[in-house]
Amino acid sequence: MMPxxxxxxxxxxxxxxxxxxxxxxxLGTMIKGYADTGDGFAAGVIAALAVxxxxxxxxxxxxxxxxxxxxxxLTMAVGLLLSxxxxxxxxxxxxxxxxxxxxxxxxxxHFGTLELLTAVLFDVGVxxxxxxxxxxxxxxxxxxxxxxxxx
Numbered sequence: 426m427m428p429x430x431x432x433x434x435x436x437x438x439x440x441x442x443x444x445x446x447x448x449x450x451x452l453g454t455m456i457k458g459y460a461d462t463g464d465g466f467a468a469g470v471i472a473a474l475a476v477x478x479x480x481x482x483x484x485x486x487x488x489x490x491x492x493x494x495x496x497x498x499l500t501m502a503v504g505l506l507l508s509x510x511x512x513x514x515x516x517x518x519x520x521x522x523x524x525x526x527x528x529x530x531x532x533x534x535h536f537g538t539l540e541l542l543t544a545v546l547f548d549v550g551v552x553x554x555x556x557x558x559x560x561x562x563x564x565x566x567x568x569x570x571x572x573x574x575x576x
Contacts, residue, residue: 440482465548469555501557508550
């Protein structure tokens with residue numbers, strides 16, 4: 426590591442301490458959101474920012490060793506496919522696009538206080554898509570920056 430690239434131990438300690446709480450906040454945002462319906466996009470952004478903080482504090486090489494960033498493109502693809510499936514599968518049964526299941530008024534399965542609806546699956550898909558895209562983009566930018574520094 427070159428002298429101007431030294432990282433502060435305080436920054437690294439704070440980044441370590443904030444990583445798990447940021448992921449928990451992302452999970453809570455995805456499940457309940459700010460309007461009690463979930464928000465996969467905001468949750469994906471929060472989780473991606475947690476990864477970005479790790480990249481800034483520890484550097485690309487160190488984070489690549491500790492987090493499975495190589496799985497980000499697959500995460501993005503799975504999220505896209507899940508979101509598209511939730512959106513378009515109802516059309517196979519003659520229903521409008523994005524039809525919620527179970528329908529309004531029907532009994533709903535619960536996991537604790539969380540109602541298990543197709544909207545939750547859609548939010549999970551959006552979360553995976555946003556997180557995968559953001560982390561893939563960060564990796565590409567980090568690789569481009571590393572290549573620029575090589576002689």
